[in-house]
Amino acid sequence: MRRLLPLSLLIFFCLLLAECSKPPSADYPIRPVPFTSVKLTDNFWAPRIRKNAEVTIPIAFSYCESSGRVKNFEIAGGLDTGAFRTLYPFDDSDVFKIIEGASYSLQTYPDPRLEGYLDTLIWKIGLAQEDDGYLYTNRTIAEKHGGKGLHEWASPERWLLDTVLSHELYNLGHLYEAAVAHYQATGKRSLLNIAIKSADLVSKDFGPGKVTVYPGHQVIEMGLVKLYRTTGDKKYLDLAKFFLDIRGPHGEQYNQAHQKVTDQNKAVGHAVRATYMYSGMADIAAIENNAAYLNAITRIWEDIVYGKIYVTGGIGATGGNEGFADPFVLPNATAYCETCASIGDIFFNHRLFLLHGDGKYIDVLEKTLYNSMLSGVSLSADRFFYPNPLESDGRHQRQAWFGCACCPSNVARFVPAIPGYVYAVKGKDIYVNLYISNDAQIEAGGGNVKISQKADFPWSGSVEISLDPSEEGRFTLRLRIPGWARNEALPGGLYKFSDHNNESVMIVVNGENINPEIADGYAVIDRKWKKGDRISLFIPMPVRKVVADTRIKDDVDKMAVQRGPVIYCAEWPDNYEGQVLNLVVGSEPSFTTEYIPSLLNGTQIIKTKGKLTRRTLDGKIEVSDEKDVTLIPYALWNNRGPGQMRVWLPVKPESSKPLPAPTFAYRSKVSGNKVTRDIIAVKDQIGPSDSNDHSVSYYHWWPDKNQWVYLQYDLDKPETISKSKVYWFDDGPDGGCRIPDEWEIQYKSGNAWKSVQAGSPYKVTKNSYDSIEFEPVKTSAVRLMVKLNKEFSSGVYEWVIE
Template identity: 50%
Template sequence: MKKLSSVLFMLLSVPVFAQQQDYPIQPVAFTSVKLSDKFWNSRIETNRTVTIPASFERCKATGRVKNFEMAAAGKGKFCTTYPFDDTDIYKTVEGASYSLALHPDKKLEAYLDSMITIVGKAQEPDGYLYTSRTIDPLHPGSWAGPERWVLEQENSHELYNAGHMYEGAVAHYMATGKRNFLNIALKNADLLVKTFGPNKRHVAPGHEVVEMGLVKLYRITGKKEYLDLAKFFIDERGKKKYNTKSKSAWENGVYWQDDKPVIAQDEAEGHAVRAMYLYSGMADVAALTGDKDYLAAIDKIWNNMVGKKMYVQGSIGAVGDGERFGANYELPNTTAYNETCAAIGNVYWNQRMFLLHGDAKYIDVMEKTLYNGLISGVGLDGKSFFYTNAMQITDAFNHPDIERERAGWFTCSCCPTNVARLMPSIPGYVYAQNGKDVFVNLFISGTGNLKVDGKSLQIVQQNNYPWDGGLAFTVNPASSLAANLKIRIPGWAQNEAVPSDLYGYQQASDKKVEIKLNGKPASYAMQNGYAVLSRKWKKGDKVEVNLPMEVRRVTANEKLADDNNKVALQRGPLMYCAEWKDNNGKASNIILPQTSTFTAQYQPQLLNGVMTLSAPIKAVDVDDNGQNIVTRNATLTAIPYYSWANRGKGEMMVWFPQAVKSVDLLAK
């Protein structure tokens, strides 16, 4: 394997020459950040040693690998369910490549090469790669359509497959310097350039992601045709004729984000994963082309999502019918869908919005999603998953489409393989830079290595986040260095539950954030949610930040009907829930009086180590004969939302009434 530094030089050298503009803020590469963080390191290591091997094994056991082998042979029958099953291999290769960059592993590298060989043999001579058709071109699957591309705007997923292939190929090239997967991707991308564009075939991809993939290939090669094609695909939206009078998201184009041109859209709409990939692609293209109309549109869409369409733990996509956003303020608890892939897409998009604007509010949303609605999607064992992430599980409301237990795999297994590729990239979200401005976005222990004004700068983080609010940063420049250290002060530490009026805290806190420099109160300015410390930094300078870790009662906007007169619980970045296991077998009978006070206690043996919350409550029971309702004194035990459903099947609640105003009788 080539040295990683030389690989990254190859990667960066071409785009610097080719690109005239880019994001004003640049992330510090994940390979430049070495973590020593207990919370995240254990998860990333589990992903490396359990999730990725399990994903490859399941790709093989379920026939996903066999599909490529049959396509290479030109005979057989497509043996999985969906034409996008190809992408589970691409995404797992991407995750394995990121992991390989951090943990060199000759055995894994050789396995990736063997998998890439299988993929390459399935590619047709002109670059087309889509096993659902290639296996038997005369009898492709129904979603594929009788000819190439004819159902692309609906369900063929030909371009979706290509997009994930490009992202996997770029990751593999970054990690190894090898071009074997990259050459396959470039051959396919060149076919797209020949096929689509002005005076060629027109289509708005039915499931976005090819736009993000093409941008990554552009960054590698400097080939502007890839960037132009990404923009072309985005600009094709809103041109197809739909039944605009229909309320069906499929018939009116909303499901595909295709009801109007993207620059005219102002709401987060349709299939939530598709939406996140579209908005991320728009951000990429806006950064690289300076398209201000794109920027204005995604700003409006972001405000709509965060202000009217996001759950309290950062999940999105409320409606199961179509895995989609609902109407404004349509955020039901008993039927909440919240696909794990949508949470991952939400991280991608908010990172890009930050890189465009430099505002901490985007990282606040990203952090909420990361610590809550995203990692809830993978079990502590690293090999069991949620496709959807529930907000309420009770015996009275046992909806069949809401998952009560984690599964090892799914017929549509996009979420497990998406988790596999997201986890090892976490170090790349910690720091960012714009000239002399150095942003500290996430509080994860470890060492970041940057270059500022041509000088090396090392930042060492030490903390016990998210359990403790005490943060320490040691700044080590190679020599005296003038720079602006920008440390994010989370909205939750400034009496802001989310950057909108969708959720708030029942009571404002008077606790203040404390910042010290070399043991003394620091002089700093607040700017866009960041504490800015400007000085000439010397080796060993130490910044200490203390974030108040109080238990906060979260209330919802009155337009969220399901949450009226209820509170959710938050401590630091974490949302909490009550689970049956800790609360005498039930969670749906809890009344949380306003007078209750909370005790937080770290329990190292519980759920791989969690901070629990306890408080005196009232519990409502029905007597043995079913005739009387009894209220008794009890103690609530709440656990971090991400950790639920790791101990069996039972009730779970996020929102708690503070008093009973009426009783609905449900017979079972």
């Protein structure tokens, strides 16, 4: 088994490729220091990167094998026979993303066995590629069977349904990114040659006067730019721009084709598609100095940060489009905040920083990195969240894998690249963006500078930086002063600290206090530096209370708690009887904080006091005596099993979710013909504002339709009942649920189910409760019978028995 190429040989290959291809001379004005030049030595990120290498990447490849993703390449390449093995035509992309992550990991943790596995896997991918460069296993396998088995999302001809859902170009975008990563890691051209052959075909097929279908799921734009940077072949850059320029104005908001990209002002539609597109636009804006692209993505960034981002840095409020809602529509319990969208937003903000050098972009990046993104993977590195809600009643739990496995594979490729976000360079300016213990080699202004950081971020704001330039000389060190250390919760004011912190950041150079200029969020230290120079940075980290813009309805009369970049939450294992949804902390709580080495692999907790609420049968709210409240970092929730969690803590009893009153429904066991984790929503006593309210939980029978279905309540002992009411879920016109055709109440009498004797006809209406009174019956079991529409399913928010 051959080992990784020695550094000298890798440099030779890179120089050889550079001589042959004439790489681009124009690019971002600020250059990121590659992660290969930054070795993390901290106790927070370094163990996670190692665990990604030891756990995440191996299990991701294992699932790709067991799920049939790898088998698809084998069948397409003639190594095996049979039909397409997986659910979706985009499943090829998971393999490519994990190869990308494995390639990054190899540069930090050389592994000849992994490298050999990649060699074999890439060989299989090469066999699956058709002679002209086309690579899409679903179609290739279907053509072996006379077209049988072609996925319904794909057209009989290549490319023509990519705008919709075929994902042909999406797969290739991830192929190109993986190919560049693998080449850079190993010096091998095996996957790069496959990518170039594919990209040449795409260039041949697409363009003015040829196929003019725009990608339905953006990412190929970024992949083509990486191929351009690697090969210097401008046709790849031109093709990336072509794919962007042909979008709109008559397409869908869902995939950002409703307007020309340069006319767009708002973040709309699917959040991952969006951030990948904005990142591709940023790449081209940098390389071609494209002002129209730059202006558009600047407007869009402001739209996100000023009204569509969660306090955790997550984006994407709704699950129906896996994306953006209107400004200030940011529900917590049903927040989508897809892990992939957090990663995409980090890509986007990093690119904006490289364009402008403004620390506000790193403020957003850091908030997302430490909270919404990190929540997407467990401490064991083998369980993953797809959505990342800010509140849970216990129905959420990370999964080992998904049928649509974009999030685990995205985590696998993102985590090993985190060191590449720490530093950046522009001429003789060195930007220090993130404070993480590391040893780095940085080329700046023609010289080499060794930088070492010692920090215990995110738990402590004390940072020690030592410099070792190759020779004494003048350059500028730009130390980022985070927005949260300047009394800014996030740029734009969507979230603010309710209290003002008067503690100042302190900077000491070689034992001398200095007060440097603060420009664009950075402390600018311009001086002559020599070996052994030391900078001490002290960033205060008090516990801060965060309040939201009052237009965010779900956050009114609530506060979030932040310390440093970390957002905290209350979770069930640490709090009274596992209850946190009915927690009230008051408007002026006091906080203490301590580091617990034995908790969640070592974490800083926050303690305060609070009270618990409960609803009575007469509709009032009871408030308990004071209880101890413990908060943990939001990103670490659900590592001890499912249970209640909330980020936004009520300051008034009315803004909490009181423990339900002991009604017939609440005391019953709920079941039905279709049992899901959402079934308990029908008795949680939290009603919606209308029949299409996605901010509260509901139960549905989708995709069932045109049949009778039911919900059932069972009590231990019979009780007399005489009334029922139901609030229907209806997500029309876009969703698959409508109010049902009819319904009735049945009760159990002996071993038989009987219909109640209703005093009036059953009504079926939207946006209000449908009530029915009936002759009293004594029973221990009652059913809600529902006749679904012929074309649509239905659902229930609340089912009440009295």
